[in-house]
Every structure is written in C-alpha cells, then in structure tokens.
C-alpha cells in the first residue's frame with residue numbers, strides 16, 4: 001500500500017540540488033520527503049487529511065542554511081539603536097539624539113568605522129550627541145569592538161589601560177581611555193555593567209529574531225555562540241514553542257582554556273533539543289582587519305595586525321587537535337593571511353570526523369595564491385560571508401579595510417570563486433549581527449560582487465563572482481556537506497522536509513531582483529513556519 005503524505009507541495013520549478021530535474025511536486029510524511037514527481041504521479045499519496053500546498057509559479061529549493069550567525073551573542077550586540085545605515089558623523093549624532101534610553105543606558109550597534117572618515121575612532125562625538133552623563137555603549141559593525149563614553153567607563157571602573165590574555169585593548173591616549181574598546185575581552189569589561197535584560201525579554205527577542213530569519217527563507221543555521229545562558233535560553237524557548245529554524249551551536253574556546261575546560265566542551269557536544277544541538281567548537285585565531293587585530297604575514301599600513309589572538313598560537317593548535325581527535329568538528333575564525341595559514345597547517349592530518357562533518361575556517365578575507373587550493377586538498381570547508389566584502393569594502397580601495405591592507409593584499413579579497421574552482425566546499429552565510437542575515441541579498445551580492453540594488457557601484461574583484469548555482473549551493477548542498485548532514489541541503493526521498501520557496505527562480509533571475517523577491521514558503525521538518533499571503537508567484 002502506498003504511504004499517505006501529510007503534505008504535498010506543488011511548485012512550477014523544483015531545484016533538487018541532486019542533479020535530478022523535472023519534478024513539480026513533493027510529498028512529505030513524518031517531516032521527511034517521501035516522494036518526488038508531479039501532481040498526477042503523487043496522487044496516490046493524497047488522502048483526505050493530506051494538506052495540499054499549491055505554490056503556483058514559485059520555485060522550491062532545499063531549505064536555506066546560514067553558515068555563520070551569532071543569534072544569542074547577537075541579542076546583546078544588537079540591543080538599542082541600529083547604526084548600520086550611518087555613513088558619517090553627522091548621521092551618527094542625529095541617530096543618537098533620538099536613541100531610546102533603557103535602564104539609564106543608550107546602546108547601539110552596527111556602526112561602520114568608515115563613518116569617521118579617517119578621523120580617530122573615539123567616543124568624543126558620542127558625548128556630543130548624548131551629553132556627558134548618559135552612559136553609552138555602541139558596538140562597531142564587526143561586533144569585536146565598541147565605543148564607550150566616559151560615563152560608561154566610569155561605571156565599569158575603567159580609568160586607564162589594562163592587560164588582557166589575548167590582544168584586546170582599552171585604547172588610551174596619554175593614559176586616558178579614548179572610549180575605543182578593541183576585541184571582546186575589552187568590550188566585555190563595559191558590557192558586563194550594562195543592566196541585563198530579563199530572561200523573558202531575551203526569549204521574546206530570540207523568538208522574534210528566529211521568526212524573521214525563517215520569514216527570510218532560513219531553515220537552519222550554524223550558531224557561533226553557546227556562551228552564558230544560551231543553553232538555558234534555547235531550552236526554555238523550546239519548552240514553549242517549536243523553533244522556527246534549526247540551530248547547530250559551536251561554543252567558543254578562547255585563549256587560556258585548560259584541559260578540564262576542553263573536556264567540558266567535549267561533554268557539551270551531547271546537549272540538544274528537538275531543533276537545536278551543540279556540534280562543534282569555535283576558535284578565533286585572529287581578530288579583524290578593520291580593528292588592526294587580524295594576523296597578517298606583514299603589518300598593515302598602520303603597523304598593526306601583526307599578532308595572533310592566542311598569545312601562544314601553539315596552544316590554539318593543541319586545543320584544536322585535542323578536540324578534533326575527540327570527534328568535535330572545529331570552526332576557526334581566521335581573517336589575515338598568517339592566521340589562515342596557521343589554521344590550515346593546524347588542521348593537517350587529522351582523522352575524519354565520525355559524524356561526517358568537516359572542519360572549517362571562517363571569513364578568509366585576504367588569501368595568498370599558495371593557500372587557495374589547500375581547502376580542497378585538506379577537505380577543510382571555507383565558510384565565507386559575501387556581504388562583508390560588498391558592504392564594508394570598495395572597488396577603489398578607499399575604505400578602511402583596503403587602505404589598511406594596501407593594494408596587493410586587498411586584491412586578494414574574499415576569493416570565493418577561486419576557492420570554489422579549486423574544488424572546495426564553500427558554505428555561505430551572514431555573520432549576523434555583523435551583517436544583515438537575508439540570504440537573498442547575500443546570494444545576490446556573491447554573484448554581483450557589489451551591493452544588490454546599488455547598480456552604480458563598481459564590482460569588487462568581479463573575477464571572484466559566484467554563479468547563481470554556486471551561490472545557492474553555498475546555502476544548501478555545500479552547507480549541508482559542511483555539517484556532515486546527508487539528509488539536508490537537497491530535495492530527495494529520505495531528506496528532512498526543510499524547504500524554501502521563492503517567488504522568482506534564484507538560478508535564473510537577475511541577482512538584483514533576487515534580493516527583493518518574496519519568500520513564499522519556509523518549511524522546517526514538514527511544518528510550515530512561514531507562508532506569504534497575497535504573493536502572485
């Protein structure tokens with residue numbers, strides 16, 4: 001007897017990502033795909049209780065998987081006023097004058113240091129806007145650095161330089177803090193004294209965030225944080241609701257982690273719920289180019305970005321291999337050429353992970369020629385964020401990132417196409433809240449090498465543009481291979497029914513149109529988590 005389907009989806013175009021073509025219907029049973037075909041051939045799967053979802057002219061793809069987000073850490077970073085649209089200091093002052101004061105603090109996030117137009121990044125302009133008495137903490141767009149006003153520093157008891165185990169810094173001039181805080185250890189000195197949100201507020205904000213990600217077509221994401229209350233938060237949330245997307249967490253491993261703590265990270269790997277699990281560990285071998293904290297083979301134009309984030313990088317290598325040998329998939333943030341080289345060298349000759357997941361390197365912002373094919377050769381996943389390139393650098397190298405690197409290294413920026421052409425697995429993602437999470441814009445920018453919708457912007461190294469298929473694979477089949485998930489990233493019998501439907505065909509429509517095209521349906525494990533009404537697909 002033929003199995004009955006819980007749901008049958010009809011769509012004009014179905015991209016299976018398996019090479020199979022020509023289907024226009026998918027049958028789903030118990031959260032998994034049980035048959036592919038067309039409306040006629042799947043008629044036998046339909047019973048009185050089967051839900052028929054007719055998507056008309058829409059295009060159905062495997063559910064989108066974001067390679068790299070910070071959903072919980074991001075709740076703190078994204079509190080307060082969104083400054084990501086601020087282009088200059090006048091706009092900053094204006095945005096801050098109307099910013100809400102919550103529990104006596106002004107908070108903001110997403111500030112691009114290019115807004116300072118080359119002037120020193122200090123909190124002086126913030127004081128101009130909010131006055132001397134209101135404690136204010138603003139995250140810069142990289143999420144690794146912040147600006148704190150003197151009132152905020154006073155509450156945190158900061159009155160001069162401090163020593164940290166990594167390369168964090170309370171930036172000072174003549175011994176007086178300028179308000180610029182570099183790297184998380186320095187930022188957390190101030191963020192720790194900001195009145196915390198209640199658990200209820202955090203659950204509400206996380207629910208909203210995941211809901212808006214699902215509405216943008218995401219069905220799953222690699223969450224690069226499992227710090228603080230993450231486990232309790234997501235457990236409490238799942239007691240109330242079904243998560244609208246899956247989360248795969250990688251807890252941080254920072255410098256100074258001892259063997260007992262490494263064993264704790266191994267222990268954490270067993271934790272999980274219905275739609276979330278801990279599966280990985282996140283290392284950072286350097287910081288950012290914009291902050292002068294990346295690890296470059298030769299210094300940047302400011303004489304900075306010369307050191308690893310781990311004072312002794314051999315300790316990073318030891319911790320990475322210790323965890324990898326115990327079956328933990330590793331993730332390493334490596335941005336500068338020296339950092340990427342060190343991470344790749346550290347991943348040489350490790351046994352394959354029993355889960356089938358791959359070790360991965362995140363960001364890979366400036367990559368020398370001799371490292372390009374190492375990803376494919378070593379089976380290391382490249383996890384990249386195309387909008388870091390298109391939002392924060394410019395083709396004429398007039399931006400802070402390019403100016404720091406100089407022409408030669410800026411011309412090796414975000415080499416997505418070279419890495420793909422060399423045969424590597426390339427997972428794409430947003431790095432939210434460092435950049436917006438919308439996968440449509442990211443897939444568009446990956447093809448355009450400029451911001452979607454900004455038709456007059458010159459493309460940045462257009463030779464690194466991905467094809468539409470490569471961009472979609474970065475969010476589906478390649479993302480699933482990176483996770484070792486053989487039942488995801490494809491529309492095939494037995495795969496979990498995580499699906500995304502677009503009003504346009506993401507493989508055929510101009511990328512600028514893709515960025516604005518409605519998401520018609522998002523489905524996770526056979527549940528409709530988003531359905532757009534009134535869309536003429």
Ligand SMILES: [Zn+2]
Nearest residue numbers: 068070224431
């Ligand atoms: Zn990140």
